[in-house]
Amino acid sequence: MSSTGALPGWLKPANRVVKALHRLGLPTGTIHILTVPGRVSGEPRSTPVSPLTVDGRRYVIAGLKxxxxAKNARAAGRGRLSRGRTHEDIALIEVGDPATRKAVMTAFPAQVPxxxxxxxxxxxxxxxxxAAFGAAADKVAVFEIRPVAAPSR
Structure with a gap:
């Protein structure tokens, strides 16, 4: 899947459990559910993520870029972030700036242990x-989360 590594076998079953807990209104830790349209099918695709905040901005990291x-987020540029039964429509902007990616990765261990x-x-x-996380900033995809303004009436 990536030159960095492959996803562990336990991840899909664990993600199913986390998503089920969220549907029941029982969020866990810092985990949110990110739903983006599939780049081919357009069908909603959901995955657990842990947003973090750096310099007042929110981000999510794809461990395998x-x-x-990550491909769906790049293609759509938007999604829905859910925590339990709370939902927020968002824009997803991939971070190209190496210094910002490094700052976000460096903050990850403290904010999402x-x-x-x-x-x-x-x-x-x-x-x-x-420091090890900061040094790995070029191995991951980092997306800034921005709120989407409600449509005007």
């Missing part, structure tokens, strides 16, 4: 240290 959800093992297991980083 060519994962299906339960996500560190995922990055270690897929081989994106070799240590849980923030």
């Amino acid at each position: 060519d994962s299906a959800w 339960h996500g560190v093992q995922f990055f270690l297991r897929i081989g994106v980083v070799d240590s849980a240290e923030p």
Whole structure:
């Protein structure tokens, strides 16, 4: 799937459980559900993500930059972020600036500590240290989350 690594076998079943908990209104930790239209089918595709905030802006990280959800987010440029039964329509803008990607990755271990093992297991980083995450910024896709203005009447 990526030169960085492959997704672990436990991920799909774990994602199903997390999505089911959210549908029941029981969010877990920092996890939200990101739903974007499929780039081929247009059908909604959902995946658990953990948004983080750096310098007042919100971001999500795709550990494998060519994962299906990252490709769908790039193609659509929009989506819906849900936490339990709360939903927000959003724009997704891929971050091209290396310094911003590095800052977001460096912040990840402190803001999303339960996500560190995922990055270690897929081989994106070799240590849980923030500096190791910052150094891996070119191996991942980072998307800025921006609110979508409500339509005017």
